[in-house]
Amino acid sequence: MLKWGTGCMKIVGEIKNIYRETIKEHFASAAVFMLAMLIYAVNCGGTFNSFYxxxxxxxxxxxxxxxxGxxxxILLCEAFYLYKKNSDSQYKPFNAKTTAFYIIAxxxxxxxxxxxxxxxxxxFVKEYLGDKSTLYTGLSADIFVFTLITLLCLSVFFFYKRSNENFEGYAAKAFCSLMKAELVYAIIAxxxxxxVFAFDELIFDTYRLNLSERVQILLIGLVQFPCAVMALSRTKDSISQFGKIVLTYVLTILESIAFVIIYVYIIKILITWKxxxxxxxxxxxxxxxxxxxxxxxxxxxxxxxxxxYIRIMPFIYIPFIILQGMCLYMRVSEYGFTKSRYMGLALIVFExxxxxxxxxxxxxxxxxxxxxxxxxxxxAFIMLFFPKINMYSVVTASQRAVIEKCFKLGxxxxxxxxxxxxxxxxxxxxxxxxxxxxxxEKKLSDEQIDILRSYSDISDDSSSDTFYVYSxxxxxxxxxxxxxxxxxxxxNYGSFYDESLDLNYDLEMLPLYNGDEVIGIVNLKPLADKFIELDKKDLSMESEHASELINEPVELMDGGILIISGLDFRGDYYDADCIKYIDLRGYVLK
Structure with missing residues (x-):
């Protein structure tokens, strides 16, 4: 009991220290954030949404x-102030330049x-914007996201500079401090x-008052935000032995195992050439x-x-960038850029x-x-706002080429x-x-837009990514x-029916079964290629071209023939394992 009491007192002491340091160094940001949470708590459940x-x-x-926001x-201003205060004895926190920075930020x-x-x-804003509402909503979100990224990155940068650690040391200490701080918040939450649950069950049901939600919202302002800020701002304490083991060994080993799996996958690609x-x-x-x-x-x-070993881990990852490039190229070369593909390219450039x-x-x-x-x-600025190469301009330039080619061919x-x-x-x-x-609006006429919309039925009938061919x-x-x-x-073969079978490999040596007994081996790869070629040419599976493909018996590799009465292939054109599963019906003669 004495140890338990001592542990509780230690936790209480840590919380008191966190609050003391927060009040001292980050009072303004914590107070404003708490006010925001108080307003959210007051209007929790839409209490005032029906007024006016x-x-x-x-x-x-x-x-x-x-x-x-x-x-x-203010947190950025505080981080900058604390950094300059520690690093520059001549720093004047309220001269014209710094005051302007605080106000602008x-x-x-x-x-x-x-x-x-x-x-x-x-x-009312959506009604005012009318048809342009979606465009302005997207622009508004971009401004918000860029501002958020900038505020967080700059705040972390000044916290790091204040710590007088190298960046790796700061990151390790900040992470461990953040986990410890969030644990305190989790316990209190x-x-x-x-x-509240006990109060609801034993004394008075507060469901209609949204008491539980209001309490949790207030705790975000009272505990979580101050704890998170202090974890990032003050990294003086050394990392515990447990933290060192987790960061140095546990996480590193897990990441290394993942590296090994990817390298094995690369070897598989080189062997199968897929x-x-x-x-x-x-x-x-x-x-x-x-x-x-x-x-x-x-x-x-x-x-x-x-x-x-850890120092060379980033170099072990570098070959994976080629793999990412191959994945992205397959999609972009066939379907052009979309937001997600642009972000994929941006990620590769960032790497x-x-x-x-x-x-x-x-x-x-x-x-x-x-x-x-x-x-x-x-x-973030380039992706969202920079002319010509932001994501919207690149997506438009990539996709308009397809539209213009279609209209050119007529x-x-x-x-x-x-x-x-x-x-x-x-x-x-x-x-x-x-x-x-x-x-x-500027390059396409109303008639051309109507023509493009009329192609929706064709698009619904044909899948750009997947195929289903049969006869x-x-x-x-x-x-x-x-x-x-x-x-x-x-x-039935494939991922939906027999997960142990790799069709991409075994299509050339497909086992034929009578119950559990293998009665023959057949190569269906040439037949599958012909079926897929028909689909690419938009030829109907009910046409004579499809039925002709299965008219002739297929020789078995170990003697005998396969007479096909029905054959279905399903898959993804641009997946390494192109054929996903097969439905085969027919007769084997031995």
Whole structure:
């Protein structure tokens, strides 16, 4: 009991210290954030949304959201002030330049957050904007996202500079402090939830009062925000032995295992000479996102041999960029750019820049990894706003080429191109932003837009990514005079039915079954290629071209023939495992 009491007192002491330091160094940002949470708590459940046609609710929620932005702007000012105060004894916190910086940072933050709430959430603004509402909503979101990224990256940068650590050491300490701080918040949040639950069950039901939600919102302002800020701002405490083990060994080993799996996958690609699957890009993206944090933090607390290995981990990842490029190229070359593909390209460029910075850091031993924070800010600006090469301009330029090609060919355009033209039109409307809207309004006539919309039926009937090809025929009689055995087969293969079978490999040696017994081996690869070619040419599966493909018996590799009565292939054109599954019906003669 004594140890338990001592532990509780220690936790209480930590909380008191956190609050004391927060009040001392980050009072303004914490107070403004708390005010925002208080407003949210008051209007929780839409308490005031019915007043004055919802205007009062919008004012409260909009004010709270704007105050969150203001708190982050003030946090940046506080981080800058604390850094300059520690590093420059001659620093004057309220001269003309610094005062202007404080005002501009706070004003930009509150306006960026406030305008986003007004444009996205208020009905009267949407009605005023009319058909342009979606465009302005997208622009508003871009301004909000860029401002948020800038505020957070600059705040972290000044926190790091204040710490007098190298960036890796700061990252490791900040992460461990953040986990410890969030644990304190989690304990308080769970405890308060249990108290409210007990009160509801035993004394008075507060469901209609939204008491539980209001308490949790207030705790975000009272505990979570101050804890998070203090974790990032004050990194004086050394990392515990447990933290060092987790960062240096546990996470590093897990990341290394993932590296091994990817290299095995690359070997498989080289052996089978097949393009990587679509899922590979997202897996590699997650691997990089985790890796950049893991090896950065691990370098901040590791020593000896393991440190030497961790230092080369980024170089082990570099070949994966080629794999990402292959995945992206397959999609872009066929379907052009969309927002997600543009972001994929931006990620690859960011990775190249990062590894360039890291390579310089590796050989020069200079503490320059923090410059990645500025790379993130610059990349966000280029992606969202920079003329000609922002995501909207690139998507529009990429997709308009398909539309213009379709109109240039006129009646000679096939259904595949018409389908792609409609999809390009849809992509420009959805992802083109103001650049796309300008193209549609200025470069295309109403008649051309109507023509593109008429292609929607063609697009619905044909899939750009996937295919389903099939053929059936009646087998009225079979000549068995030269054979001793006749088997009927009706077998489904592939990921939906037999996950142990790799069709991309086994299509050339497909086993034929009678129950569980293998009665023959057949090569269906040539037949599959012919079926897919028919689909690419937009030839109907009910046509004589399809039925002719299965008229002739197929020789078995171990003797005998396969007479096909029905054959279905399903798959994805641009997946490494092109054929996903097969439905085969027919007869085997041995």
């Amino acid at each position: 046609n919802g205007i009062l609710g919008d004012i409260l929620n909009g004010s709270a959201f704007s105050l969150i 203001l708190s982050l702007g 706070s004003l930009v933050a509150v306006l960026a957050f406030g305008q986003n709430y007004v444009v996205v959430n208020t009905d 769970i405890g308060s939830a249990l108290i 393009f990587p699957s679509n899922e590979a890009f997202s897996i590699l993206t997650g691997l990089f996102a985790a890796g950049i944090m893991i090896w950065t933090m691990a370098l901040g607390c590791s020593q000896g041999f393991i440190r030497k 190249i820049v990062y590894f360039g910075i890291y390579t310089y850091r590796f050989f020069s031993e200079k503490d320059i990894i923090s410059s990645v924070l500025f790379v993130i800010i610059i990349a 009646d000679d355009a096939d259904n595949t191109l018409k389908s792609r033209a409609y999809e390009a039109f849809h992509a420009i409307k959805k992802d083109g932003g103001f650049a796309g809207n300008k193209y549609l 059936d025929r009646n087998v009225d009689k079979i000549d068995v005079s030269d054979y001793d055995e006749l088997y009927y087969i009706n077998k």
